Amino acid sequence: MIILRALAYFFAEASTSLWRSRLMNALSVGTIAVSLFVLGAFLTIASNLNEVVARWSRKVQVTFYLTDGLEGPVRESLVGRLKDDPAVESVEVISRDQALERFRALFRDLQTLPDDLGENPFPASVEATLRPGRETPEEVKRLVAAFEKAPGVEEVQYDLLWIQRLSTAIRLVRGVGALLGGILVLAGVFTISNVIRLTVYARQDELDIMRLVGATRAYVKGPFVVEGLIQGGLGGLISVGLLWAAFRVLARDALAASDLLGRAVVFLPLDVCVFIVAGGMAVGVVGSLLSLGRSRV
């Protein structure tokens, strides 16, 4: 009960103080919101790219395009040998007609293109899907080397290198995000700490009086810590709100592309949003503790 009363006092004092110097406090909240927004934006981009990579890596395929008109035993022998390969999980034969169907399903706007050309331009192919655990660049290269000169194989295509490049890009995005976000979060800590220090200076008399009538250190500091907590939490909430708004606007454009990527673009999961708001609160508390540590409270 006593702790509850103390907490109620801290929140009441903090809200009064926040409102009293609202412009300066808006500055702290804004700084925190911007830094967490940047961090969150990079996280959103990284998690979307990650999703794509995960989807693609689940099914590493090597596609062998076949010479035109290849039928019967040559093709059967190729399929058989691929099936026997220890790295291959399954093999699927795609005929020229099936390839055309796929194209039409994937690119609706270009549906008439094959008709305009007058004939089906797509070659037949054999798609080999790799076993989980063997989707390494080495395996893919070995498989390609083993089969690219095989009779009936016109051309080989594989997407593992792209996946690897994308993974590197994601690591980069995440790294840059963490770095930028980290720097901005430090700026947030600094701003909150300075704004609270100014408040402490402005209210030094009041704090002295509190100590003289027997207030404990915790009791004197409490309202300031709560002030930082509220500032940081508000900053976090605003940044999540801004992220959501920006996401809604940008995602509309990205949706067309997301058909290709295999699923809709996703926003940050709830736990990451909670983490951002909690992170803001932590930044606020650290900021205010820093300023209290340096002042005479």
Added chain:
Amino acid sequence: MIQAFHVYKQYDRESSALSDITLHIRKGEFCFLTGPSGAGKTTFLKLVFREELPSQGQILVGGRNVTAIPDSQIPELRRSIGVVFQDFKLLKRKTILENVAFVLRILSVPAKEQRRRAFAALKAVGLHHKMHAYPLQLSGGEQQRVAIARALINDPMLLLADEPTGNLDPEMAQEIMTLFQEVNARGTTVVVATHDREMIQRMGKRVIGLERGRVASG
């Protein structure tokens, strides 16, 4: 109530604020601490409520060695001592009722009881009818009475007053002294630091004279 043994206080190397102070103020006593400006009156009071630590020597307050208590116990010590200052030290942004209740608030006393006791304390100094006023809306004498109400709300064993009438005209000063006498009559030990000789003579209480940091009389 207050026992000081060979207390020294130095703020810098050249001069000392207090030198070899040894004195004893008994429980229930009313006494004045006097001397010219810079004699060490304020410093001595600060040592008693642990705003400062002596450079040497020991001070016992209510049998407790305040020079040896850990920082964490200072708030508890201060709650058992009422202190009144020349500049009142009231919270300007709070009403006088809130100012007085504040001492109870930091002890997490329920709000209703805070108000009841703060009202009673203001009534005792004759200011209950102005309880919603802010300190700056009151005269100096009234503000000092609020400060006294605040100092007394916890029924302290000891009341320290540092030049409590320094900013007041003689009439108001007398009013404040009368209040102190009433408090003393209820059993609280009262120590008033002042250089107002006239008032000291009028009151006819024990006088401890300080001069250049030493006990000169009393």
